[in-house]
Amino acid sequence: MPTDAAAYTVVVTNTFGAVTSSPAILTLEAITAELFKISSLKTNNSLIADPLN
Amino acid sequence: MLANGTTPVTPKDVSGTVVIKRFLELDSATGVPNGTVITLSSTISVPGNNSSTVGIFGGWGRVVIHNGTRVYQIALPSGTVSDLGALGVPSRTSSESWAYWGVAETIGGANHLAYVRSSTTIARTKVSDGTVSTIATFANLNDMASFTVGPSLGRWYFQHEGTSQFRSGDETLGFADATMVVPTNPPTIPSEPAALTVITTEAASFSVAVNGAQPIAYQWQRGGVTSWARPV
Incomplete structure (x- = not known):
């Protein structure tokens, strides 16, 4: 999700203190080349069935 | 369903x-x-x-x-x-x-x-x-x-x-x-998973950004061995 894009860090803590990691950038890029399109629908090769009767 | x-x-x-x-x-x-x-x-x-x-x-x-x-x-x-x-x-x-x-x-x-x-x-x-x-x-x-x-x-x-x-x-x-135009672009990784260092027993999480035709499968590996497979 777009809100997931951010700089992520981790803070590691124990009894004796804490340390913060350097940030890791999460980048989400949109899929721009995706294509799924019906080019044609034909009427040949129809297989018929009668499921309810 | x-x-x-x-x-x-x-x-x-x-x-x-x-x-x-x-x-x-x-x-x-x-x-x-x-x-x-x-x-x-x-x-x-x-x-x-x-x-x-x-x-x-x-x-x-x-x-x-x-x-x-x-x-x-x-x-x-x-x-x-x-x-x-x-x-x-x-x-x-x-x-x-x-x-x-x-x-x-x-x-x-x-x-x-x-x-x-x-x-x-x-x-x-x-x-x-x-x-x-x-x-x-x-x-x-x-x-x-x-x-x-x-x-x-x-x-x-x-x-x-x-x-x-x-x-x-x-x-x-x-x-x-029927004739369809279906996606053919292979997956690419514009943003590689970042290195991460945590103390033993702490949770660690890696992420990756991908481009490409859906559906895309993910297979994470640990030391070259498959660990789990799901998008992150």
């Missing part, structure tokens, strides 16, 4: 609003839920009863639901929901079964919903501007309300009740030849 719990939901039997939370995968041979549950990242509300406004569309790596006012995409298998925008109910053949079923297309980055528009026309409507274009015309589809496509076999599948150009008699299921 739609669900709001661990059992299927039948929206036509529900008065008021139906909240969809999960998909239940069905066995392709028996039609019985096979135990695979996909939880949606956010719920989708649709009208119940015989609302006649709900459309469900199969797409490439996704399912798209139109609740009559807005269009939502559910990416598969992650279940990530995204709002594709507003859209009114298009003129179409009436369904007797709560919703009508069609195909979700992506053309040049824009989402389209393909459906049976009349007894002679299968058309697509663009999200969100409502632009309608004809995909194919026929002599007589009768009251065919729903159709879908199967890219692997190059077919379209349909069902209608009365007498059409395909067959005389009640309740016909059938298929015929």
